[in-house]
Amino acid sequence: xxxxHLARRRPARLRRQIEELEESQIVEVWQLGFGRKNLIPLWVxxxxxxxxxxxxxxxxxxxxxxxTFYSYKxxxxxxxxxxxxxxxxxxxxxxxxxxxxxxxxTVTTAGMNGLMMTMECLLEQGDEIVAVTPVWPNIFAAAxxxxxxxxxxxxxxxxxxxSLDLDRLLAACGPRTKAMFINTPGNPTGWMMSxxxxxxxxxxxxxxxxxxxxxxxxxxxxxxxxxAPSFLSIAxxxxxxxxxxxxxxxxxxxxxxxxWLTTSPAFGETLxxxxxxxxxxxxxxxxxxxVVAIRDGEPFVKEMVGRCRVGRDLVHQALSALPRVEMVRxxxxxxxxxxxxxxxxxxxxxxDLLLETxxxxxxxxxxxxxxxxxxxxxxxxxxxxxxxAMERLAPALR
Numbered sequence: 406x407x408x409x410h411l412a413r414r415r416p417a418r419l420r421r422q423i424e425e426l427e428e429s430q431i432v433e434v435w436q437l438g439f440g441r442k443n444l445i446p447l448w449v450x451x452x453x454x455x456x457x458x459x460x461x462x463x464x465x466x467x468x469x470x471x472x473t474f475y476s477y478k479x480x481x482x483x484x485x486x487x488x489x490x491x492x493x494x495x496x497x498x499x500x501x502x503x504x505x506x507x508x509x510x511t512v513t514t515a516g517m518n519g520l521m522m523t524m525e526c527l528l529e530q531g532d533e534i535v536a537v538t539p540v541w542p543n544i545f546a547a548a549x550x551x552x553x554x555x556x557x558x559x560x561x562x563x564x565x566x567x568s569l570d571l572d573r574l575l576a577a578c579g580p581r582t583k584a585m586f587i588n589t590p591g592n593p594t595g596w597m598m599s600x601x602x603x604x605x606x607x608x609x610x611x612x613x614x615x616x617x618x619x620x621x622x623x624x625x626x627x628x629x630x631x632x633a634p635s636f637l638s639i640a641x642x643x644x645x646x647x648x649x650x651x652x653x654x655x656x657x658x659x660x661x662x663x664x665w666l667t668t669s670p671a672f673g674e675t676l677x678x679x680x681x682x683x684x685x686x687x688x689x690x691x692x693x694x695x696v697v698a699i700r701d702g703e704p705f706v707k708e709m710v711g712r713c714r715v716g717r718d719l720v721h722q723a724l725s726a727l728p729r730v731e732m733v734r735x736x737x738x739x740x741x742x743x744x745x746x747x748x749x750x751x752x753x754x755x756x757d758l759l760l761e762t763x764x765x766x767x768x769x770x771x772x773x774x775x776x777x778x779x780x781x782x783x784x785x786x787x788x789x790x791x792x793x794a795m796e797r798l799a800p801a802l803r
Contacts, residue, residue: 422550429542430771434755438765445794448755448765450592450740451659452712452785457705460656463697467690476689478680479673480512480665484692487699488512488665495624496637505637508670511677512692514684516622516651516664521547522679523647523666527616528553532583537569539742539772539779541592541620553583559775560596562744566733567596575609585610588620590633593742593772593781595735597627600634607639607646620649623738625706628714633737643669654739654785655706656698663687663695709785713739716784716791723795724782727802739785742769744778745802751780762797 418424431448438444455461479485488510493503513519520543528534530552536544538557545555558574560567578585587606589598598606610617617636624633640646651664666676680686720741721734732743748754751768758780759765769779784791 422552426546426549429546430752431542431767433752434759434768435765437756438759441759441763443763444759444765445763445790445797446765447782447784447786447791447794448767450783450785451653452657452709453787453790454657454709454712456657456661457702459701460658460694460698464690464694467693472690472693474689476686476692478677478686480510480687481689481692481696482507484512484696485510487696491699492637492667495632496635498638501638504640504642505667506642506670509642509667509673511666511668511673511680512687512695513664513666513680514687515662516620516649516653517543518662518683519649519664519666520544520618520620521550522676522683523618523649524548524551524553525683526672526675526679527584529583531581533579533581534584534586535574535577535582536586536773537574537588537591538774539591539593539769539776540586540588542771542773544586544588544620545773554581556582557774559773560591560594562731562733562775564733566736567591567594569596569598569602571602571605574606578609578613578615582613582615584616584618586618586620588622590621590623590626590737592623592738593740593767593769593776593779595738595740595742597633597737600639603634603636604639607636607644610645614645616645616647618647618649622649622651622654624650625655626710626713626739627737628710628717629736637667643671645669645672647672652695652698655709656702657705657709658698661691661694663691712787713785715788716786717741719788719791720782720784720795723799724802727799729802739783741782741784742776742779743782745780748778748780751776751778755780758798758801761801764794764797 489507524547528551532553535556648667652658729746751770755768767781769776
């Protein structure tokens with residue numbers, strides 16, 4: 406009877422969008438390197454520096470003090486206040502010295518969680534989201550989970566660097582376009598949108614009722630100025646703009662999963678409801694560490710950016726001297742994204758390179774149109790580690 410019952414059992418189904426999700430091609434290469442003892446991992450976007458001691462101690466002290474209870478849905482008031490002051494220091498202008506008020510800030514359990522909640526709030530089945538590529542692949546997966554259709558617009562690689570055809574970007578928007586996603590400074594290319602381009606895009610989205618999602622996680626990692634141009638410097642509080650940010654990169658806090666969104670006040674209220682049904686709020690003792698990171702961490706951020714500048718120049722000098730490599734020196738972020746002559750299947754190439762050199766790189770195919778034939782190397786590591794990686798890679802890339 407039991408066997409007959411099991412035989413007639415109809416299997417339950419997952420949502421189609423979840424069943425059809427493909428594993429990240431970056432992770433596919435990454436898994437091949439698990440357990441390799443001599444590995445130099447340069448495939449993911451993080452430094453080899455641990456989180457600074459003063460931030461770790463702040464979290465430990467808050468934990469010891471018992472800050473383990475449910476927290477405010479949109480974040481601890483102290484952290485939201487600190488984030489507001491921080492962003493106004495970065496993005497205020499003489500004409501608008503304080504464009505951001507605390508009711509526009511929502512703390513999230515990582516920047517990725519903030520992006521996923523944004524997709525939940527905005528996208529429905531059949532909606533389209535236009536995105537500048539090559540780009541971090543998680544944005545495409547988040548859109549597809551909601552049943553939306555990504556519309557990529559590829560940057561062009563020129564001798565001067567990666568370049569956006571603004572007319573082509575705006576022409577990609579149609580009647581089903583619900584949102585536009587722009588990562589600037591860009592992962593993996595280091596491309597950076599100019600302030601004039603930002604004004605043109607923001608005006609276009611206003612006229613056409615399109616949500617604008619700006620991933621500005623790398624806004625501090627710029628090598629010719631103090632900070633990257635930000636949509637926050639030009640937007641009005643009520644604009645349909647969502648700016649994603651994270652503690653992961655500037656303060657070496659990738660494993661902490663702490664981020665924030667800056668939005669209109671009305672959308673912030675909606676986010677508060679969405680937080681309730683995702684995480685019910687961010688860990689309070691980690692939020693206290695976030696306060697300390699912003700309040701006391703500016704010297705560390707400048708050290709991190711200086712370290713990445715050294716890494717960028719070291720990697721660019723080594724790779725650009727190799728005959729098979731086509732690379733421009735990135736203006737921002739902390740990645741070298743370079744073409745290798747003769748490479749078509751970058752996933753297999755990165756796997757072969759890993760087994761041959763014990764250096765882990767990310768395949769350009771993972772980042773969408775424009776990434777074909779390229780590989781990504783994260784240079785947010787020590788000069789010694791990067792020098793060793795360059796020595797290993799050189800014979801394989803000649």
